[in-house]
Amino acid sequence: MNALERLEKLLDREQFEKIRAIDNPKLHEFLAGWIEWLEPDRVFVCTDGEGDENYVRWKALYYGEEKPLETPNHTVHYDNYYDQARDKANTRILVPGGKEIPFLNTKDREEGLREIRELMKGIMKGKELFVCFFVLGPRNSVFTIPAVQLTDSAYVAHSEFILYRKGYEEFKRLGRNADFFRFVHSAGELDERKTSKNLDKRRIYIDLQEETVYSVNTQYGGNTIGLKKPAFRLTIAKAVREGWLSEHMFLMRVNGPNGRKTYFTGAYPSMCGKTSTAMISWENIVGDDLSFIVPFNGVARAANVEKGVFGIIQGVNPEDDPIIWKVLHSPVEIIFSNVLVKDGKPYWNDMGVEIPDEGENHSGKWWRGKRDAEGNEIPPSHKNARFTVSLEHFPNVDMEALEAPCGVELGGMIFGGRDRDTWPPVRESFDWKHGVITMGASLESETTAATLGREGVRQFNAMAILDFMSVHLGEYIENYLRFGEKLRKAPKIFAVNYFLRDEEGNWLNRKLDKGVWLKWMELRVHGDVDAIETPIGYIPKYEDLRRLFREVLNKEYTREDYEKQFTIRVPELLAKIERIERIYREQVKDVPGELFEVLEEERRRLLEARERYGDYISPFALEG
Ligand SMILES: Nc1nc2c(ncn2[C@@H]2O[C@H](COP(=O)(O)OP(=O)(O)OP(=O)(O)O)[C@@H](O)[C@H]2O)c(=O)[nH]1
Numbered sequence: 001m002n003a004l005e006r007l008e009k010l011l012d013r014e015q016f017e018k019i020r021a022i023d024n025p026k027l028h029e030f031l032a033g034w035i036e037w038l039e040p041d042r043v044f045v046c047t048d049g050e051g052d053e054n055y056v057r058w059k060a061l062y063y064g065e066e067k068p069l070e071t072p073n074h075t076v077h078y079d080n081y082y083d084q085a086r087d088k089a090n091t092r093i094l095v096p097g098g099k100e101i102p103f104l105n106t107k108d109r110e111e112g113l114r115e116i117r118e119l120m121k122g123i124m125k126g127k128e129l130f131v132c133f134f135v136l137g138p139r140n141s142v143f144t145i146p147a148v149q150l151t152d153s154a155y156v157a158h159s160e161f162i163l164y165r166k167g168y169e170e171f172k173r174l175g176r177n178a179d180f181f182r183f184v185h186s187a188g189e190l191d192e193r194k195t196s197k198n199l200d201k202r203r204i205y206i207d208l209q210e211e212t213v214y215s216v217n218t219q220y221g222g223n224t225i226g227l228k229k230p231a232f233r234l235t236i237a238k239a240v241r242e243g244w245l246s247e248h249m250f251l252m253r254v255n256g257p258n259g260r261k262t263y264f265t266g267a268y269p270s271m272c273g274k275t276s277t278a279m280i281s282w283e284n285i286v287g288d289d290l291s292f293i294v295p296f297n298g299v300a301r302a303a304n305v306e307k308g309v310f311g312i313i314q315g316v317n318p319e320d321d322p323i324i325w326k327v328l329h330s331p332v333e334i335i336f337s338n339v340l341v342k343d344g345k346p347y348w349n350d351m352g353v354e355i356p357d358e359g360e361n362h363s364g365k366w367w368r369g370k371r372d373a374e375g376n377e378i379p380p381s382h383k384n385a386r387f388t389v390s391l392e393h394f395p396n397v398d399m400e401a402l403e404a405p406c407g408v409e410l411g412g413m414i415f416g417g418r419d420r421d422t423w424p425p426v427r428e429s430f431d432w433k434h435g436v437i438t439m440g441a442s443l444e445s446e447t448t449a450a451t452l453g454r455e456g457v458r459q460f461n462a463m464a465i466l467d468f469m470s471v472h473l474g475e476y477i478e479n480y481l482r483f484g485e486k487l488r489k490a491p492k493i494f495a496v497n498y499f500l501r502d503e504e505g506n507w508l509n510r511k512l513d514k515g516v517w518l519k520w521m522e523l524r525v526h527g528d529v530d531a532i533e534t535p536i537g538y539i540p541k542y543e544d545l546r547r548l549f550r551e552v553l554n555k556e557y558t559r560e561d562y563e564k565q566f567t568i569r570v571p572e573l574l575a576k577i578e579r580i581e582r583i584y585r586e587q588v589k590d591v592p593g594e595l596f597e598v599l600e601e602e603r604r605r606l607l608e609a610r611e612r613y614g615d616y617i618s619p620f621a622l623e624g
């Protein structure tokens with residue numbers, strides 16, 4: 001029996017016809033094999049029709065994976081108390097022989113496939129399997145990658161409808177020429193709260209060879225939403241192979257003088273400010289998490305991989321995030337996850353309004369002071385609680401850029417992380433190579449609640465992408481360096497640090513100060529303002545920032561604040577170079593030699609400056 005004949009036996013007529021309309025034997029083989037193996041009670045195939053999307057929405061409620069909230073079109077979803085973030089330890093890149101690759105968690109491919117298949121055998125008995133088609137990137141564009149998702153979670157399928165462009169018609173159009181990604185997910189056995197139960201058997205395995213990701217016994221979006229972080233492992237490898245960039249970056253438009261539009265991407269590790277930067281209310285968002293960047297006639301052009309936001313809700317408040325706040329309080333389709341619910345209303349930590357003392361949250365029935373099995377007090381919502389919503393609902397979305405088949409021309413790329421004491425709030429690199437190496441490849445950041453495990457630990461996190469890396473870091477950096485050489489005019493590279501603190505641990509900046517840094521970077525892209533040359537790149541002049549603080553935030557920016565924030569901290573910077581060099585020399589090993597040269601030059605500049613000015617160099621000393 002061929003695959004189509006097997007599918008005819010496995011599916012009811014209506015569903016079968018939907019599959020038969022796609023002329024792709026590879027797809028048929030994949031579907032038949034997995035449906036036989038997973039043994040679902042029924043299968044639903046999603047076309048691009050509104051009715052099918054509605055069916056999935058309804059099933060998320062029907063199966064109890066989501067519950068309706070008071071506001072129409074709002075639902076809440078809970079993940080298991082111990083399934084609230086990405087599980088790095090159980091996420092493996094499958095490679096032949098289980099070859100060790102620095103900073104990657106690998107596993108022997110054969111063994112991994114065998115294990116995951118065993119875990120998934122018959123796992124959908126009694127359940128409904130959803131077969132969904134989407135594309136990464138805008139449809140019908142140079143960026144488009146088709147993908148098929150199998151999942152027994154209506155919540156996962158529902159999330160994907162909010163976050164990605166539909167792809168059924170694209171599969172039909174491409175027929176047997178479709179080169180597509182595959183995702184197989186099962187939430188596994190559920191408990192009475194409809195959350196994954198067998199967390200000890202939680203696995204996320206990435207098969208680069210077949211461009212397939214398997215995910216089992218988990219529901220948390222970062223582990224399960226196939227087109228998000230699972231697909232990211234596949235696109236990183238594809239981009240390195242093909243000479244473009246697939247990055248953990250927001251994409252936004254910064255509005256310059258006289259209606260000038262300049263596009264920026266920004267790579268910060270999870271929970272380090274991508275969404276809150278791209279959402280700055282007077283600028284325009286294109287994407288908040290994942291960007292594809294291609295060289296196009298000598299110009300870097302970028303597109304959002306997604307069309308929605310799976311954003312962190314903690315800290316969203318009416319003053320700092322007026323737009324998100326408004327969207328979260330309007331009757332558009334939103335899935336809230338792992339928040340506190342009381343009388344049909346969602347609440348979250350640091351939302352700037354009073355929160356009830358009891359209700360339901362990610363721990364079940366909740367009251368203030370409740371402790372978990374480890375004795376930790378449970379906050380109203382989880383730190384990594386999120387909202388899922390389509391970008392079309394945001395008044396500040398740049399819809400034209402979001403849908404542009406050739407993407408938008410990139411003016412600048414930004415790197416940043418949680419750094420309490422080393423980098424200034426904003427600076428510009430000397431050139432592409434200097435930026436790629438001393439800003440991107442040298443990025444460090446404190447760990448956050450976006451991954452399971454300890455928080456606040458400073459960790460090497462090159463390009464904010466290390467959690468998702470699927471190739472040797474040396475190859476990845478090599479691709480980055482060569483990418484710049486394909487361009488007539490490379491985007492300017494900047495580094496930001498929103499997380500500087502004083503000795504007492506107080507923040508040196510307010511959350512909205514980033515709006516000023518963005519305007520400064522926009523002016524720099526076009527050569528509209530001068531800057532101060534320092535050993536680590538160019539920093540803003542006080543006068544320019546003072547003017548921008550007034551214009552953008554209507555605030556006085558004092559010389560004292562400027563000096564404190566922009567002091568060049570030589571000992572910390574030297575120690576950092578030391579750490580980064582050691583990592584590349586001892587752990588990564590095979591890296592382009594340029595990396596060490598550029599770091600060495602930076603060290604030399606810092607040492608020379610120290611000779612002249614001492615350990616902590618005021619920006620005023622370097623001016624003029
Ligand atoms: N102190 C401080 N905190 C900030 C600032 N900007 C954002 N945050 C906080 O950092 C967290 C930021 O998260 P997001 O912007 O949602 O993170 P993201 O980079 O989009 O993360 P992922 O979606 O996990 O990839 C939130 O808890 C914010 O309150 C800032 O300028 N200063």
Ligand SMILES: O=C([O-])CC(=O)C(=O)O
Nearest residue numbers: 086221222229270289450
């Ligand atoms: O993938 C997720 O879970 C959410 C996210 O953006 C990240 O962690 O970077």
Ligand SMILES: [Mn+2]
Nearest residue numbers: 248269270289
């Ligand atoms: Mn992310």
